[in-house]
Amino acid sequence: MRREQLFVGLEIGTTKICVIVAEGLPDGSIHILGVGDTPSRGIRKGEIIDFASVTECVREAIIDAEEKSNVEIRSVWVALSGGHLQSFNNRGIWILPDDHDAITQEDLRMVEINAKEVTLPSANAFLHTIIQNYHVDGNRNVIDPEGMIASRLEADFHIVHGVKNRIQNTLRCLESLKLDVEDIVMNSLASAQVVLTQQQKDLGALVIDIGGGTTDFLIYIDGAVRHSGVLALGGDHITNDISIGLRLPIARSELLKIEEGSALLTASMNEQKIHLKNDTLFSGCEIDRKALNLIIHARVNELMQLLRREVERGCHLDLLGAGIMLTGGCSKLRGIKKLTEEVFQLPVSVPLLSNISGPTSTFENPEFSTAIGLTKYANAVYTAIPHENFFSKITDVLGGFFGRR
Amino acid sequence: MPSSALNSGSRSIHFSYRIIGLGNAGVNFLDRLLLKDPAFSGLIALNNDAEALAASVVTTKLLLPSELDDSSSLSSEDLAKALPQLVKEMEQASVVILVGGLGGGCASTLLPHVARMSKAAHKTTLACVSLPFSFEGKRTQLIAAQSMAALEKECDGLIFLDNDRLCAKRASISALGETFTASDEAMEAILPALLAILFNKGPVRITRADFLKALQERGSKHSFGYGEAIGGNRLHEALEQALKNPLLDRGRCLPKASHVFLLLRGPKDISFAEVQAAMQEVERLAGPDRDIQLSVYPEKPSGEPLQIFLFAIIGGTPAALEVMQPLPAAESKLPKEEIIKPQLELSSHETLPSIDLLERPQASQDEHAVLESIVSNCETLASSLKTSTKGVKPYSQEEEGSIAPKKEREDKRELFQEDLFKKSAEIPDAIATKSLLPPKLKQTQGALNLKALQRGRFDKSEPTIFEGEDLDTPTYLRLGLKLG
Numbered sequence: 001m002r003r004e005q006l007f008v009g010l011e012i013g014t015t016k017i018c019v020i021v022a023e024g025l026p027d028g029s030i031h032i033l034g035v036g037d038t039p040s041r042g043i044r045k046g047e048i049i050d051f052a053s054v055t056e057c058v059r060e061a062i063i064d065a066e067e068k069s070n071v072e073i074r075s076v077w078v079a080l081s082g083g084h085l086q087s088f089n090n091r092g093i094w095i096l097p098d099d100h101d102a103i104t105q106e107d108l109r110m111v112e113i114n115a116k117e118v119t120l121p122s123a124n125a126f127l128h129t130i131i132q133n134y135h136v137d138g139n140r141n142v143i144d145p146e147g148m149i150a151s152r153l154e155a156d157f158h159i160v161h162g163v164k165n166r167i168q169n170t171l172r173c174l175e176s177l178k179l180d181v182e183d184i185v186m187n188s189l190a191s192a193q194v195v196l197t198q199q200q201k202d203l204g205a206l207v208i209d210i211g212g213g214t215t216d217f218l219i220y221i222d223g224a225v226r227h228s229g230v231l232a233l234g235g236d237h238i239t240n241d242i243s244i245g246l247r248l249p250i251a252r253s254e255l256l257k258i259e260e261g262s263a264l265l266t267a268s269m270n271e272q273k274i275h276l277k278n279d280t281l282f283s284g285c286e287i288d289r290k291a292l293n294l295i296i297h298a299r300v301n302e303l304m305q306l307l308r309r310e311v312e313r314g315c316h317l318d319l320l321g322a323g324i325m326l327t328g329g330c331s332k333l334r335g336i337k338k339l340t341e342e343v344f345q346l347p348v349s350v351p352l353l354s355n356i357s358g359p360t361s362t363f364e365n366p367e368f369s370t371a372i373g374l375t376k377y378a379n380a381v382y383t384a385i386p387h388e389n390f391f392s393k394i395t396d397v398l399g400g401f402f403g404r405r
Numbered sequence: 406m407p408s409s410a411l412n413s414g415s416r417s418i419h420f421s422y423r424i425i426g427l428g429n430a431g432v433n434f435l436d437r438l439l440l441k442d443p444a445f446s447g448l449i450a451l452n453n454d455a456e457a458l459a460a461s462v463v464t465t466k467l468l469l470p471s472e473l474d475d476s477s478s479l480s481s482e483d484l485a486k487a488l489p490q491l492v493k494e495m496e497q498a499s500v501v502i503l504v505g506g507l508g509g510g511c512a513s514t515l516l517p518h519v520a521r522m523s524k525a526a527h528k529t530t531l532a533c534v535s536l537p538f539s540f541e542g543k544r545t546q547l548i549a550a551q552s553m554a555a556l557e558k559e560c561d562g563l564i565f566l567d568n569d570r571l572c573a574k575r576a577s578i579s580a581l582g583e584t585f586t587a588s589d590e591a592m593e594a595i596l597p598a599l600l601a602i603l604f605n606k607g608p609v610r611i612t613r614a615d616f617l618k619a620l621q622e623r624g625s626k627h628s629f630g631y632g633e634a635i636g637g638n639r640l641h642e643a644l645e646q647a648l649k650n651p652l653l654d655r656g657r658c659l660p661k662a663s664h665v666f667l668l669l670r671g672p673k674d675i676s677f678a679e680v681q682a683a684m685q686e687v688e689r690l691a692g693p694d695r696d697i698q699l700s701v702y703p704e705k706p707s708g709e710p711l712q713i714f715l716f717a718i719i720g721g722t723p724a725a726l727e728v729m730q731p732l733p734a735a736e737s738k739l740p741k742e743e744i745i746k747p748q749l750e751l752s753s754h755e756t757l758p759s760i761d762l763l764e765r766p767q768a769s770q771d772e773h774a775v776l777e778s779i780v781s782n783c784e785t786l787a788s789s790l791k792t793s794t795k796g797v798k799p800y801s802q803e804e805e806g807s808i809a810p811k812k813e814r815e816d817k818r819e820l821f822q823e824d825l826f827k828k829s830a831e832i833p834d835a836i837a838t839k840s841l842l843p844p845k846l847k848q849t850q851g852a853l854n855l856k857a858l859q860r861g862r863f864d865k866s867e868p869t870i871f872e873g874e875d876l877d878t879p880t881y882l883r884l885g886l887k888l889g
Contacts, residue, residue: 044866083869088443090462117460119436232869233876240861241879245888250862291888298880305708306871313443 006033007382008065009190009374010058010076012170014043014213014236015329017057019065020371021073022358024379032358032375034069035368036061045213045232046081046187048169055173062177075180077374078170081187081214083232084163085127090115094153103136103145107153115157125164128186132156132224141222158225160186182378188216188228190373193380194353194363195325196220203321206311208340209370210303210330212236217307219315227314231306235330238299245295246287252276257333262293263300264335269293300336304343311344323347329367422604423498424596425449425491426463427515430506430535434592435463441593449494451519453511467491469511479514481521495522500529500603503560504596507549508537516552520559529603529617532556533595535566535588562620564599564627566591571651591652594631598714601670601702609680609701611666616698619664619718628652628662628717633671633710634873636883640679642873643713644686653715659691662717670702671711683713691717710873 007030009020019036038060042050062073092115094107112129120126134142135154145153167184174181191209192201201220209216212235218228238261242253260274272289276282311317323346326337331350340348353372356363363372424447426435432450439445439462452458453469470487473479485492495501501523505512516532523530534553537545557563568588602611630653632646648656659665667687669675680701687697860868863877870876874883881888 044863045869049866088440088462091464114459118462119460231871236862237877240863240877241881244859244861244879245881288888294886294888295879295881298884298886302876302880309706309708 005382006071007375007378008071008073008076009079009371009378010061010174011079011187011190011371011374012043012048012054012058012173013040013081013211013370014046014234015211016040016367017054017061018368018371019061019073019076020362020368020375021065021069021071022372022375022379024375024382026383028376028379028383029355029357030372030375030379032356032362032372033071034065034067035359035362035371036063036065036068038064043213045083045234045236046211046230047084047166047213048173051169051173055176058173059177062179073179075182076174077182077378078174078184079187079190079370079374080127080162080167080170080184081211081216081230082162082166083214083230084166085160085186085230086124086162087158087160087228088118089132089156089158089226090118092116092155092157094155096151096153101149103148103150103153105146108146108155111153111155112157115155116159118159120161123163123165124161125167126159126161127167127184128158128160128189130158130160130189130225132158132226133222158228160228183381185374185377186216186218186228187211187214187230187370188218189225190371190377191216191327191369192218192220193373193376194356194369195327195351195373196322197354198223200322200325204315204319205322206320206324206344206346208307208324208326208331209328210234210326210336211328211370212330215303215307215328215330217311219311219320221315221319227311229310229314231303231310233303233306234328235333237303238296238330238333241295241299242292246291248276248287249282252279252282256287256292257296260289260292261296262334263296263339265290265293265297296333297335297339300333300339301343304340308343317344317346320346323349326350327366327369331366421497421499422502422600423447423449423494423500424502424504425451425494425519427451427503427505427519428509428512429454429457430509431504431512432457432461432463434504434589434596436461437589437593438596439463442597447498449491451488451491451515465490465494469515479518481518481525484515484518485522491519492522492526495526495528498528500531502596502599503530503532504534504592505532506535506537507552507565508541508545509548513548513552517555517559520556524559524561529613530560531562531564531599531617531620532560533564533566533592533599535568535592538568538584561617564595564620566595567626567652591629591631591650594714595629598629598631598668598670598712598716601714602666602668602700602716605700605702607700607702607704609699611668611698611700616666619666622663622718626719628658628719629715631712631714633712635708635710636874637885639711640682640713643711644683644715647713647715648690653717656687656690658719659687659695659717662691662695662719664718665691665695665697666700666714666716666718667697668700668702668714668716669711670704670714672705672707672709673703674707675701675703675711679711687715 005024007022007024009022011018017038017040020032021034022030022032024030038057040054040057042048042053042057048054066073092111092113094111094114096103096107100107112131116126116129133140133156134145136142136145136148136150137152142148170184171181188207188209192207195207196205202223204221205219207218207220213232214234215231216229219226235257239250239254239257242248242257242261243250246253248256256274256276269289273286274289274292275286276284278284324340324344326340326348327350330336337348337350350366353363353369355376356372362368424435426432426448429452432452435448435450439448448463449465449467450458450461450463451467451469453471455468458466458468467488467490473483473487503516503519503523505516507513507516512534516534520530520532534556536553537549539546553563553565566588568584571587571591602616603613605611630647630650632643632649634642634646636642647653653659665687667683669680669683680699684697684699688695691697859879859882860875860877861879866877868875868877
């Protein structure tokens, strides 16, 4: 097996750090070789707040993955999230020089550079410039213009940017572990690679990845990314609300949310009591199921309302022909699917990850969708880019964050 | 036709307007609008700076040909010939709004010509311009004044943003960048509000003719404030924000206004009571005989913030215009905030004169001389107060364990306050005595910050603020849901 076909996806999440070692197959699918994960410390809302703790947790997760996959990990693809990430769409325009017969790779690069000629906040850096479609001499929606004869090339891009220092902190953490970073990928973009099929991307779909600290979303319409964003709200907020509302320790609240919580309010829950058993440093008690579900419902409903507003800023909901795909650890919460349907008035599903083989328990668990998606994204990039250009592209991306360019 | 950001909800009414940003400032305003709300359309960037234009996120960008750079020979006909796309865009609109910052080369020159082009095409033409800061130099001010005079003739309505007035109260404490940002934010707020007034399809509207007539009053000055809020107390919070705007001076300029326009825009659930309360409050501040016109535009889904936009047109009487004059340069010597802001509440001496320096003592006196005398008097009083308080320790400075008996403390306080009173009586009335008093004597009982406690595990992390609400606070608490 060639070394280049092994990809390692690393997600530094608010509740867990997850490492997936996978083998990329020529048909675009991936085979998972091993999974390493560890509960995370020092992360809040997707961002590092305790550098040393995070570094230690990443080390543990990497070692775990190495042991399970029997692969020595040297480089990783990293998922990134956080409320600082923002996006917008912009069009680049490039008038081809007179001596050009046809559109070349250089022209495509120039139109991308032009699209990025926008004034970002001084502290921010570009994370992704994702092509939506090309326009060649006014001919709209050209998929691959290379080789076409033209005088004017335009291209629409979805541009994602974030606070440079916060992105660098993640990289610095991995640098201290002597790990090479092959690329940084926005959480939702990675998740979408395994949650959506090409057909769904063409039809129009919204991916909502609800993690512990953040909720990431991404919209595909006509096969291209149209809108994306991050809300610094996640499962931790539900746990925190339960902890405050029912006066329970955080750990007990988390367990209660997973075992008994539901985002739906039903008449049958009114008189029901939940008995919490004695535990270390916690004397048992009885709580109302109604109170628990009311707290969860309020938070999840608010989250979905906010998401709906954010999504509507980028596209009309009618364009989401394939509906909404929920993923991330919090998508396992009871009733969240139905509540999302009520808020968006669209079909919602919690899909199984596609085109993956390996340990079933891994890819049936939506918690791992981002890390698995990273490996699939890596495989797609590897397949699309000629081998000799592969690593130069990666260096370009990371060079931007470390100021080498 | 541009589909307006006014309709971010399910309706899709197409409005025929074009907003043309001229020059670097104008294009920057449009960029900010677009970055804040990508649904905004009908925006056109026109500039002679190709680099700045390339950096803009506006879709329709027009570069002024270099041969038209010579402002002396430029005419609107030349402009129309050189920029056919601009003419075409104008033809598709019923209202053309021109945006730019006066004082520079491009916008100051182009604005009157573009306005003439628009008027020639029989379009309602409005201009929204910002005036330069005084520190930008006399020449810049002169260019701005000339351009504004020309614009006034060409436009159906001219709204201008006086940057000096907007940032005067924060001048001493703000970074330079912040003052520019404040100016940009003000313009960012005025454009959507303007569109909402002009294209309101809601139940209560201001007729376009009335609005334009008010704008056309020669020599009138404009003041506006804006605020937005969500939640149960959204009306009061939004109105408070609007009135806090330095241009409205906490509503003190409203009684001088010839026309006041009040716009309530936001969710469909704006209640009758809210509209009534807003109108009552503005009427109370402006006076019952003012011409107050109301527009309500409830077009957004529930949960969206309620936005209030208050627009006052002050014109006619010399007294009214005086209120709106830019601050004199000498003001910088004495930060206004320090003079106005009460530093001590003297409950036992309610008769202390409390004259606001904003109300000038005598119109005939030279302002510079008055301010200089105030400065010197302040210094004298401050030094004399320092001497007089030498023997008396304020309570806050009392050492632990050596607290005097209550009677003695009260005596000391009375003595101290009497001394203050005597000193303050010696200085001219024009000096606001409350500003010159030492820090608060009374200790106030601390209150527990219960809000912070409600954030639980997020107590020490960066708050997640979304449209003014701290989302780390449990939702059920913010909604006031009862769990029991």
